[in-house]
Amino acid sequence: MTAVSPVVNGQQQARSEAYCADRAHVFHSWSAQASLDPVVVAGGAGSWFWDEDGRRYLDFSSQLVNLNLGHQHPVIVAAIAEQAATLCTIAPIFAEAKRSRAAELIASHSPAGLDRVFFTNGGADANEHAVRMARLTTGRPKVLSMYRSYHGGTATAMALTGDPRRWANDNGAGGVVHFFGPYAYRSAFHADSEAQEGERALQHLTDVLTLEGPQTIAAIILEPVVGTNGILVPPPGYLAGVRELCNRYGVVLIADEVMSGFGRCGEWFAMDHWKVVPDLITFAKGVNSGYVPLGGVIMSDAIADAFATRPYPGGLTYSGHVLGCAAAVASMQAFEDEGILPYVRRVGEEVVRPGLEAIAAAHPSVGEVRGLGLFWAIELVRNPQTREPLVPFNATGADAAPMNELAAAAKSQGLFPFTHFNRMHVVPPLNTSEDDLRHGLAIIDHVLALADRHVPEQAR
Ligand SMILES: Cc1ncc(COP(=O)(O)O)c(C=O)c1O
Helix, strand or coil, X not given: CEEECCCEXXXXXXXXXXXXXXXXXXXXXXXXXXXXCCCCEEEEEECEEEECCCCEEEECCXXXXXXXXXXXXXXXXXXXXXXXXXXXXXXXXXXXXXXXXXXXXXXXXXXXXXXXXXXXXXXXXXXXXXXXXXXXXXXXXXXXXXXCCCCCCCHHHXXXXXXXXHHHHCCCCCCXXXXXXXXXXXXXXXXXXXXXXXXXXXXXXXXXXXXXXXXXXXXXXXXXXXXXXXXXXXXXXXXXHXXXXXXXXXXEEEEECCCCCCCCCCCCCHHHHHCCCCCEEEECHHHCCCCCCCEEEEEEHHHHHCCCCCCCCCCCCCCCCHHHHHHHHHHHHHHHHCCHHHHHHHHHHXXXXXXXXXXXXXXXXXXXXXXXXXXXXXXXXXXXCCCXXXXXXXXXXXXHHHHHHHHHHXXXXXXXXXXXXXXEEECCCCCCCHHHHHHHHHHHHHHHHHHHCCCCHXXX
């Protein structure tokens, strides 16, 4: 069905009712509304989705890196339908079978000693509550968080965030102090090896703690593998060093596993990769592939016990929504039945890593490829020697054109990419077939010729 749309980008076109109603009534996140021209999605299956004209896209961004088992996984869809037929919703005060089972399964996949789950609606509110728990149990006001991080769009989560999305939301009163994490390719510490980067980043964090006054710090929150801000895999020993600092100063360690958890890094939680145990883990997204909003905080026994006789001052109407919990139970079962974790580890190392290394060797615009599991970044540069980024930090408008062109070219080839600043991320659903992984990488290889044009001859 078509209708005449309002003028979009200076052009009046016949567009569907869905498109017109969207442009007239839907206010989209993080966007200047007049600049939007959204694809109208008609359906999806597995790692693919399609628009209302039947144009198909291979999803190398897992939507917002949450669609870990792809679209319309039959086991999760059936579990939601069954739960809907039984009981659509029930207040948080009650116990309910799927909520209990979801918490039990999540605890079983968490490190020993993290046994209780406070459910939220998503990742931002999970971080809000984790920080609240840390402040209440330590009696301390401040939180340390990394630059180059994202922790969510609500007040405290925004204050924690270490990227430009915070700027317009920051009133400076969040009680958050930011520090630099390890990022060897663009070292803040003039390090010339991964090992040196890890050591110097830890020394920097020690200095920040010392100068802020450790007795004023309730928590350190970090993404164990930084997600949107670059898929930054920490050097060996870094996370263990942060754990040690937290132990030394009685600081709560919060692992924000909203993006890195539930198989993205080939483990239930990215922290498992380094066998480091935080005090609180926040999760959302991949817990149930986002079929129904669900997030939460997995709590150490010590923190949970602090609220055994003293009430926890916080809650949400939809805490532990039973449709979301039913989807989570089914998803975790599907992970086991389909061997998702070993599959992610294998294709990450045998398909994606070599594929991206070949792409890096073939394209002068690729400064570095890095990642693990199905969590990878291609960092694009104008000059591989100086490492000048392909587009400036936080570029918009004409400055961002080289990345926008790249994304548009990928879409025109049927690949839906994840781009951020001067990077393209490879973050497909975890059950994407080997053939589809290779197909997507081949499209990236093809379109990177566009980025190469910005690299001068003498820098190649
Ligand atoms: C690491 C991390 N934490 C928190 C969030 C916020 O999650 P939500 O959008 O579900 O509130 C995100 C979202 O992208 C994230 O990547």
